[in-house]
Amino acid sequence: MRRVGAGPVLLRGLRGVLLVGLLGMIGGGAMRWFSTRRTRTGTGGAASRWFVVTIYRRPEEVVPGGRLPEPLARFGDSIEFQVREAPGGRGTELAVRPLTPPAGGVDQVLARLGGQQTRLALRRALREAKCLAETGEVLRAEPPRPRPAPVDKATDEAFERAGRRP
Structure with missing residues (x-):
């Protein structure tokens, strides 16, 4: 056993x-x-998230006559906004949020794949509104230009000495 x-x-x-x-x-x-x-x-009945930027202008300059800047005005009645003075007299705080809660689960994935994400579009519009209020134009970053690596320089020099280009 x-x-x-x-x-x-x-x-x-x-x-x-x-x-x-x-x-x-x-x-x-x-x-x-x-x-x-x-x-x-904000799913499950809770309110959506506020997006806030500080704009270095007086509130009257940011929202003249209570009208939103053009990039945010495109959203119409689908957003809620608040304008208040920034702490310490440092300009104006502009806060916006979508009135509809963001999609979740499969709907969120489909919206992202389709390029129709309200949150991203709202954040972009808020940045554009800040640029317009502070500088008068929307500033765009140039795409980075690739710099040749040291290896590429050596190869180019070798081909140049040989009298032919790749």
């Missing part, structure tokens, strides 16, 4: 306990992430 030692049985039991503990930690972390994600993004 063969005797089975307590070692393998104990190891199997310990593996099971570790596996159950690990799954519990993962499940708890996922639940915490989803619960905070819901309240942060």
Whole structure:
């Protein structure tokens, strides 16, 4: 008769306990992430997130006559906005948020793939409004120009000495 030692049985039991503990930690972390994600993004009935910029102009210059700057005016009644003086007399704070909560799950993925993300468009419009109010034009960054690497310079020089170009 063969005797089975307590070692393998104990190891199997310990593996099971570790596996159950690990799954519990993962499940708890996922639940915490989803619960905070819901309240942060505004799904589940909560309000959408405010996007705020500080514009170094007086409130009358930012929203003359209560009209939003052109990039934000394109959104019409689909956004809510607030204008207030920035702390310490440092200009104006312009805050905007979409009135509809952002899409979640599959709808969010489809909106992102289709290039129709309201949040991104709203943030871009807010940056453009800041540029217009401060400089009078929307500033665009130039795409970076590639600089030749040292290896490319050496290769170009070698071809030049040889009298032919690649």
